[in-house]
Amino acid sequence: MRDGVSASRTWLPKPGSDKSITEVYGEWHTILDFLIDRFPFISEAIFRERMLRGDIVDQDGQPYHADSLYRAETFLFYYREIPDEPAIPFKEDILFHDKNIIVVDKPHFIPVTPTGRYVKESLLSRLKHQFQLEEISPIHRLDRETAGVILFSCNEKNRGAYQNLFQNREVEKSYEAIAPTSSLAFPLTHSSRMTKGDPFFLMQEVDGEANSKTVMDMIETKDGLSRYLLKPVSGKQHQLRVHMASIGSPILNDPFYPVLEPSKGEDYSSPLQLLAKTISFTDPITGKEQHFESRKQLIL
Known part of the structure; x- marks a missing residue:
């Protein structure tokens, strides 16, 4: 782990053992030959620079060099790196920490896990760096655009017990959102069938048996x-955003729903007005009733 970023790994196949690989990439004399063939979107110069820095290592942690011979049927480890990765100027707030979980109040715009243009700036990498603990892992999802409470496991042995809480719907979560005032009667329950949309990172509602459900109330106007x-x-992906758009009140500043907008890059002036406000559950390890609430506020 370096600066909170865990190493990624790739298998070095025995030539001829995987026909699909060798037909596409051929055979290799050096590790550098393999990397150039296997990752054609990364230049040879970048691989050589990473090797000089010791950022590409074998399964014993020994650095590979440009002339290191190819060693089949072993793992190669490397560190993901985004040149000129943008710094996200917001700081997470730790609400609770014990030997099993870390509860974080996440700002808008920070991705939970490394994705796209963000590796070191992801919340996961930040926490690993802060606590110097590689086995930290998110227990559930929260969109990059959404702020609020999210749980991380910091004890691999007990991680499954917390994940089961979410899979078995034994966790109560509440969110707040700012959106146009609706003429519908509240409270109401919105149910629909949600599937992957186009492009792939969007969700859509389709005909069929409902697989998503949200209880909604209007509390201030x-x-x-x-x-x-x-x-x-x-707990479908983008469920709240899709459901709010479906009732005619899309969440303020939503760049995806009801219309996909161009990326704003590092423009942080209009955060999505969606906040994971509270989360409650019975701790599966300690048996305690746990309740956590975001310290953030959406301004109406």
Whole structure:
């Protein structure tokens, strides 16, 4: 682990043992030959620079060099690196930490795990660096655009017990959202069938048996906008964002729904007005009733 970034790994196949690989990539004399063939979108110069820095190592942690011979049927480890990775100017808040879990109040714009243009700036890498603990892992999801409470496991032995809470719907979560005031009668329950949309990172509602459900209430109204209390019964990707758009009140500043907008890059001026406000559950290890609440506020 370096600066909170865990090593990724790739298998070095025996030539001829995997026909699909050798037909596409051929055979290799050196590790550098393999990397150039296997990752054609990365230049040879970058691989050579990473090797000089010791960023590409064998399964014993020994650095590979440009002339290191290819060693079949072993693992190669490397560190993901994004040149000129943008710094995200917001700091996470630790709400709770014991030997099993870390509860974090996440700002808007920070991805939970390394993705796209963000590796070191992901919340996971930040926590690994802060606590110097490689086995930290998120227990559930939260969109990069969404702020609020999220749980991480910091004890690999007990991770499954916490994951089961979410799989078995034994966790109560509430969200707040700012969106246009609706003329519908509240509280209400919105159910629908959600599937992958186009492009692939979007979700859509389709005909068929419902697989998503959200309980909604309007708790405050001002100048055509309202604060909504949202309680997801299921946990589909983008569920709250899709359901709010479906009732005609898309969440303020949502760049995906109802219309996909161009990327704003490092423009942080208009955060999605969605906040994971509370999370409650019975701790499967200690038996304690746990309740955590975000310290952040959405301004109506």
